[in-house]
Amino acid sequence: MLTVTSANVNGLRAAAKKGFVEWLADTSADVLCLQEVRAEPQQLPEGVRAPEGWHVTHAPAAAKGRAGVSLYTRREPDRVQVGFGSGEFDTSGRYVEADLPGVTVASLYLPSGEVGTERQDEKARFMDEFLEYLKGLRVRAAADGREVLVCGDWNIAHQQADLKNWRANQKSSGFLPEERAWLSRVLDAGDGGYVDVVRTLHPDVTGPYTWWSYRGRAFDNDSGWRIDYHLSTPGLAAKALKGYVERAATHDERWSDHAPVTVVYDL
Numbered sequence: 001m002l003t004v005t006s007a008n009v010n011g012l013r014a015a016a017k018k019g020f021v022e023w024l025a026d027t028s029a030d031v032l033c034l035q036e037v038r039a040e041p042q043q044l045p046e047g048v049r050a051p052e053g054w055h056v057t058h059a060p061a062a063a064k065g066r067a068g069v070s071l072y073t074r075r076e077p078d079r080v081q082v083g084f085g086s087g088e089f090d091t092s093g094r095y096v097e098a099d100l101p102g103v104t105v106a107s108l109y110l111p112s113g114e115v116g117t118e119r120q121d122e123k124a125r126f127m128d129e130f131l132e133y134l135k136g137l138r139v140r141a142a143a144d145g146r147e148v149l150v151c152g153d154w155n156i157a158h159q160q161a162d163l164k165n166w167r168a169n170q171k172s173s174g175f176l177p178e179e180r181a182w183l184s185r186v187l188d189a190g191d192g193g194y195v196d197v198v199r200t201l202h203p204d205v206t207g208p209y210t211w212w213s214y215r216g217r218a219f220d221n222d223s224g225w226r227i228d229y230h231l232s233t234p235g236l237a238a239k240a241l242k243g244y245v246e247r248a249a250t251h252d253e254r255w256s257d258h259a260p261v262t263v264v265y266d267l
Contacts, residue, residue, distance in 0.1 A: 002265045004105060005029040005246075006151035006228055008211070008258035012037045012070075016048050018255035024051060029262065030074045031100070033107030033151040037068030037093070057082070061093030068093040069107040069152070073100060084133040089126055097137075097150075102267060103236060104141055108152030113173035120173055123155070127182050131192060138193050138233055147236035149265075150194070153211075153258065154229050158183045158196070161206050162226040174227060186231065195237035197230040197263055208245040211258045219251045228261045239266045 005027060009015040012034065024032075032054075041049050041058045050056055054072045059082040061067040071080070077098035083090030084097075097106035110130070113123035134150065141148045156179045157163040169175045186192035202208065209224025218224060230243065243263040248254045 001241075002031070002100075002103070002267045003029045003262065004031040004033070004149060004151060004230065004265065005260045005262040006033040006035075006107070006153075006230065007260040008035040008109070008153040008228060008256060010036050010256040010258060011039070012044060012048060012068075013039050015255040016045055019253065020255045021045075021047055023255065023260075024048070031105050032070075032072035033105065034070040034072070035068075035107060035109035035153045037070050038065050039068060040064075057096055057098065059083075059093055059096040062091040063093075066093065067109055069096050069109050071096050071098050071105070071107050073098060073105075075100065084130065084137075086126075086129050086133075089129065094126070095130075099146070102145070103147045103149060104137065106148075106150045106152070108150050108154065110153065110155045112155045113179075115171065115173050115176070123173070124178075127179075131182065131186060134186060134192055134194065141233065147233045148194075149230060149232040149236055151228075151230050151261070153227060154183065154231075155227055156180065156183050157225050157227055158187075158199075162209075164206075164209070164221075164223040164225075174225065189234075193233065194231040195234050197232050197237050197240045198226075198243040198261065200237055201240060201243045201263075208247075209259075210245055210261055214257050219254065228258055230261065230263045236265060240264070241266050 055076045056072050057080050058070045079099040081097050094109045111123040113120040157175050160166040210228035212219040212224040241264045246260040
């Protein structure tokens with residue numbers, strides 16, 4: 001079995017003080033993909049930077065205090081790669097991948113965007129480059145007899161079932177028609193060729209949501225978005241036994257505005 005968890009920590013130093021350390025000690029995951037770490041490795045507590053029993057790769061952003069992704073694996077990877085060959089984005093702390101036996105696992109933090117601003121333009125440029133990389137990665141992995149799993153905060157709710165207030169957010173970044181169409185391309189068997197693992201396991205449910213705003217009572221009302229995904233090649237998706245969101249029992253027990261998303265694969 002291979003258990004993989006993805007979590008946007010919304011600042012790992014802050015999360016470490018709110019319960020992430022205890023969660024890490026209890027998790028049964030074999031691989032942990034973190035996003036929005038927002039710290040240089042030397043700024044992290046030792047028990048988070050290099051916890052015993054884990055092999056860790058941190059990929060911080062060149063811009064201090066922004067983005068940042070990390071990959072924790074129980075076994076030492078055969079290969080690690082930071083970035084996806086982009087002149088614009090490889091130092092932005094948004095992508096890291098590692099080869100494990102039979103599978104390449106990656107942690108992704110796709111830009112969030114903001115309608116009418118340069119941030120949205122940046123998101124569009126990232127998506128254009130990244131889709132081409134994803135297609136190439138799938139082909140290269142298949143040639144090596146490997147599967148691919150890209151976990152992370154994709155910052156797009158794909159379908160109406162993926163956010164509570166979809167009607168009010170049709171002109172909001174994260175649910176724009178062009179963003180949803182792009183994600184449809186990623187998930188098109190004839191284009192990107194990836195599979196939304198959790199949606200495949202839970203085809204007829206609303207959510208399960210993975211992010212709730214800290215504003216108002218979004219968490220208590222379960223007024224959330226599903227923007228954190230496990231997207232994999234079809235062969236691996238077919239081996240997924242169960243997938244679930246590790247939603248905190250109460251608002252006060254949260255250590256991030258996102259919840260971890262865990263899938264167990266029968267490799």
